[in-house]
Amino acid sequence: MAKVMKIAIVDDEQDMRQSIGQWLALSGYDTETFASAEDALRAITPDYPGIVISDIRMPGMDGMSFLKRLMGADSTLPVIMITGHGDVPMAVEAMRVGAFDFLEKPFNPDAMSQLAKKAVNARRLTLDNRALRRELSDGGQLMKKLIGASPTMERLREDILDLGQADGHVLIEGETGTGKTLVAHALHAVGSRAGKKFVLISCAAFEEQALMQRVFGPVQPDDVQLPAVEEARGGTLVLEDVEALSDQAQAKLLNLINEQGNPPETRIVAICNLQEQDRTCEDALRPDLFYRLAALRITVPPLRQRGEDILMLFTQLSEQFAEEYGCDAPEVTAQEAAQLLQAPWPGNVRQLINVAERAVLQSRRGSGTIASLLMTDNEEMQPVMTTEGKPLKEYVEAFERMLIDNTMRRHKGSIASVMDELRLPRRTLNEKMAKYGLQRSDYLG
CATH class of the missing domain: 3.40.50.2300 (Response regulator)
Structure with a gap:
């Protein structure tokens, strides 16, 4: 608010x-x-x-x-x-x-x-x-935004910390909505350039000549802004939608990279958003430029591969929206938890944010279900499911973790209240919290 x-x-x-x-x-x-x-x-x-x-x-x-x-x-x-x-x-x-x-x-x-x-x-x-x-200048805060306990997210955080300390140019790949721009910010914030300029340009947002002038110059008499390559000098220049660069722009970017020393004065972080199954970033860029940009490489995982992170994110997002709208977060049933885990999430985290907000709004009105938010337009009220099945054990454990987590949050870490609501003996609750990496200290206050 x-x-x-x-x-x-x-x-x-x-x-x-x-x-x-x-x-x-x-x-x-x-x-x-x-x-x-x-x-x-x-x-x-x-x-x-x-x-x-x-x-x-x-x-x-x-x-x-x-x-x-x-x-x-x-x-x-x-x-x-x-x-x-x-x-x-x-x-x-x-x-x-x-x-x-x-x-x-x-x-x-x-x-x-x-x-x-x-x-x-x-x-x-x-x-x-x-x-x-x-x-965005606080690497610790940025890393906290890359939440998730799945192995893929743990690897992503490790990659960011490792590559953040390096000086080479970086290529970030991943589906739309996975958080590639956040990863670029984190790379800058955890590295030696953290206190220097961070300049982000969306290559797809400009016509070709306007993009050339915005990135490379020259400065026109009425311009109040330096070209991006000058503005980012000594820091990090992020090029979103790098696949949209024309042949002329790719040649100028390659010249810029070749003219820099080693380590480069300005680090280039390229973000590629290609989604076609038969075309990759390597196909879209000239080979010499691609290999210079892809010397260091990060692939941001799609949401559907992050397992119970989906429920963790949904819980956090719905609580944030509930606070914003002044209402209670919706309760998630076991069936709805399974549907959240099974959905293919083509829009990834961005789509999950939208679903969480809409779930809060419809819960405030006292109508609608989470399942209704996961329907496709071209299927008559059939819930969207992934083609990749998962063992029942994974769904049960993910729901169990979410349930304990939500109950601990609601009771602000009161073990006695959680035991009473979930009808669990103290030893069983302790064992399950240890199994799912839940700490009582995280809920106090």
């Missing part, structure tokens, strides 16, 4: 700051008021979760000096300046310094609310992007 953003109101006139605060509070904002710029500066940090509305004429530190101090600490903080009649030139100067916008007295309260809404949305986007960049 979206965080409630604050609005700091700075004005030396008590009536003015109270009236602004009351109006914005009625509009649903969390406001705080300050009688001076000096007081406000003690409370407004670089990651302040909101915006600032400030008078431009104040005793002591005036609005312009206050604005400059705020911009020096966080140039992305939206600051709306309130000006008096005849102060427009000063307001224009404030915009040049970095103010988000200005309001001239007397102003329409509705206009102020609309401007505050616009500034708040901009601030929320900035803070969300900032948090994402921090998360």
Whole structure:
């Protein structure tokens, strides 16, 4: 759910700051008021979760000096300046310094609310992007996102840690929706380039000439962005849909790779999304480029090969969506668990995310089943099943692990409550938790 953003109101006139605060509070904002710029500066940090509305004429530190101090600490903080009649030139100067916008007295309260809404949305986007960049620079947090206890996921995490320390270029292959871009982020975050630039380009998102210019340049007079090869210099350049590169672009990329030293100044991570059974990334790229990119190689496993990871992911995702929508996560029956395990998941994790969200929404309405979400459009209400059968023992164990895991989560690690609900003796519960790698400490609190 979206965080409630604050609005700091700075004005030396008590009536003015109270009236602004009351109006914005009625509009649903969390406001705080300050009688001076000096007081406000003690409370407004670089990651302040909101915006600032400030008078431009104040005793002591005036609005312009206050604005400059705020911009020096966080140039992305939206600051709306309130000006008096005849102060427009000063307001224009404030915009040049970095103010988000200005309001001239007397102003329409509705206009102020609309401007505050616009500034708040901009601030929320900035803070969300900032948090994402921090998360994507934290290798430990990224590795936690690659959850799963299946052997294929354990190998994937080991490959990321191993290849992350290497300097060679990497080719990442796998089906749509398996998390290849997340793997690319993790490779960068766990390696020696973690603190350097990470630039991601989707080769399929551009027309050929636009892609050539975006990746290789040259920079046009009106461009405010460097070509990707310059922007990523010293760091990691990720090329999604690398199979979409034209012959000309492949030749330029090969030249770039050949011109670099060993180890390369910029690491290239290529992501291939080819799905055709009779065509591979090797078929789509010129041989010399393919072998340079595929010196190190990672294949991200499809969801259908990850066994009980499917139930683990579904449980985690449904709990996240339930919290977001303010309702309980749906209970999964043994039959539904088997259907989740048997589904072919052509859209992989991306599809599982959609199914989990829809399961929460329909559970909130008190209708629908998980099975109904796994139907194909071209089969009349027949559940989708894989062609590869699995031993009954695998389904039973996967469901048993999910059931114990869910019950432990619900009771926050209370062994007595779990024993009572599942009607299991202490020794049996302990043995099963040890068998499935479940630790009571993970559920406390």
